[in-house]
Amino acid sequence: MDMSEKVINRSEKGRKRKRLFSHAAENGIFWMVIFLGTLGVLSLFSAGRQAIQTGGGKVRALAEGRSHKTAEGFLPICSVDNGRRQAALTFEVGKGIDGVREILSILEANQVKASFFVNETWAKAYPQEVREMAGKGHDLGCLEGQGASAEISSHQNQPVSKVSLLQQELMEAGQCIFQITGQEMELFRPVSGSLDDDKIIAACGMGYYPVLWDVDSQDWKDYGAAQIVTQVLENPDLKDGSIVRFHCGVKYTPEALAEIITGFKEQGYDLVPLSEMVIQEKYHLDEEGRQEARVTVQVGLRTCCADRMIN
Numbered sequence: 001m002d003m004s005e006k007v008i009n010r011s012e013k014g015r016k017r018k019r020l021f022s023h024a025a026e027n028g029i030f031w032m033v034i035f036l037g038t039l040g041v042l043s044l045f046s047a048g049r050q051a052i053q054t055g056g057g058k059v060r061a062l063a064e065g066r067s068h069k070t071a072e073g074f075l076p077i078c079s080v081d082n083g084r085r086q087a088a089l090t091f092e093v094g095k096g097i098d099g100v101r102e103i104l105s106i107l108e109a110n111q112v113k114a115s116f117f118v119n120e121t122w123a124k125a126y127p128q129e130v131r132e133m134a135g136k137g138h139d140l141g142c143l144e145g146q147g148a149s150a151e152i153s154s155h156q157n158q159p160v161s162k163v164s165l166l167q168q169e170l171m172e173a174g175q176c177i178f179q180i181t182g183q184e185m186e187l188f189r190p191v192s193g194s195l196d197d198d199k200i201i202a203a204c205g206m207g208y209y210p211v212l213w214d215v216d217s218q219d220w221k222d223y224g225a226a227q228i229v230t231q232v233l234e235n236p237d238l239k240d241g242s243i244v245r246f247h248c249g250v251k252y253t254p255e256a257l258a259e260i261i262t263g264f265k266e267q268g269y270d271l272v273p274l275s276e277m278v279i280q281e282k283y284h285l286d287e288e289g290r291q292e293a294r295v296t297v298q299v300g301l302r303t304c305c306a307d308r309m310i311n
Contacts, residue, residue, distance in 0.1 A: 067284040067294070068210070074200040076210035078289030080241035080277050087241070087269045088277050089114040089261075090213065092143055092189065093122055093248045100129055102254040108136060110261045115139035115274040116248075117189045120173040127180045134181040139273040141187030142173045142208065163202045170206050187211050187274055209278060212289065213245035217260075219253045228256035233263040240269075241277065241290070 068074045080086075091103060093116055107114055116133050118140060123130045134140055144166065174185050188208040190199060195210060203210045215235045219228050232244055246253050264271055282294050 068200050068204060070285055070287050070289075072287050074197040075285050075287075075289040076195050076200060076212045077243070077278060077285065077291045078212050079214040079239065079243055080279060080291045082241060082277065082279055082291075082293065084277075085240050085268050085270060086272050086277050087238075087264060088243050088274045089246065089271055090141075090189075090211075090243060090274065091116050091246045091248050093118045095122070096249055097126055097129065098249045099254055100126075100248045103248060103257060104129075104132060104136065104138075106254060106257045106261075107138070110258065112261055112271045113137045113139075113273045113276075114271070115141055115187065117141040117143035117187070118177075119143045119145045120169070120176045121145065123173070123176050123180060130177065130180050134183055137273070139187060139275050140177055140181065140183065140185055141189060141211070141274070142170055142177075142185050144188070144190040145169055161198075163198045166199055166202050167206060170203065170208060209274075209280075211243065211274060211278070213243040214239075214289070215242050215244045217244060217246050217253070217256075219250050219256070220247050222251050225252040225255040225259075228252055229259050229263065232256075232260050233267075243274070 068076070080088075089107075089112065091114060093100065113136075116138055118130065119142065130140065170188065177183065177185050186207065186209055188203045188210050189212065190210075193212050195212070200210050214237045215232060217228050217232050221227075232238070246257075261271065279291050279293050283291050284294050285291055
């Protein structure tokens with residue numbers, strides 16, 4: 001091999017080394033960017049969770065047009081003033097399957113859509129019923145489990161607040177329902193109606209609407225079907241936009257349900273699921289948890305807020 005060939009070979013080897021170093025550098029930069037980006041996402045996720053846990057969820061809840069803060073503190077939605085003669089039937093699903101299919105049949109026979117609140121444990125045990133609820137056009141909401149109602153629990157020997165427990169429960173329940181039905185949940189109801197500021201802030205911050213009721217059927221008292229009918233249809237709090245609370249799995253609810261539906265229709269009410277009645281953005285609540293629309297009005301050079309009903 002002559003000198004010129006050696007020079008060419010060395011030059012070619014040098015170019016190959018440069019290309020290798022260049023590719024290595026590019027790959028190194030690429031993977032470094034991926035690594036730093038992943039760290040950034042994890043940091044933001046961690047910061048976001050911490051913000052919600054420490055009360056930062058207030059900012060998100062209000063920024064999305066949700067204002068649950070009143071003179072009485074943070075309140076859930078208990079009724080809706082949307083200018084329509086509507087009411088919503090809501091059912092809390094407890095243990096077991098008793099009464100669920102009968103209630104679904106009665107609602108279907110009367111062409112009524114309602115809202116069912118379930119927890120993750122029940123949904124996993126009865127996925128077919130969950131799919132049927134969704135398939136028939138009923139709302140599915142998250143009913144808080146007993147675990148998240150505890151003030152302090154323990155996980156891996158670390159103290160966990162009730163807010164953290166609720167966040168985890170909402171996330172896992174939402175994932176469960178989505179896997180079964182392909183639908184996302186937006187409604188949340190606490191166990192036994194027990195809500196405080198932290199729970200409302202946490203639920204709002206995770207994209208849920210905290211919902212209670214203004215008319216309680218008190219069906220759980222087992223006083224009989226006639227008493228349930230009277231308790232609902234003659235309730236002094238019954239009005240346009242009322243949210244009515246029932247339970248699945250109690251003795252007399254199915255027997256009373258058809259008569260209650262007939263009574264609502266005779267009074268001119270349109271029975272709709274909560275998703276069709278609740279105002280989803282730019283609203284506020286009064287001191288009784290009644291939801292009203294809040295609209296932005298341009299007045300000269302100023303912008304102000306006004307409350308009005310939706311026609």
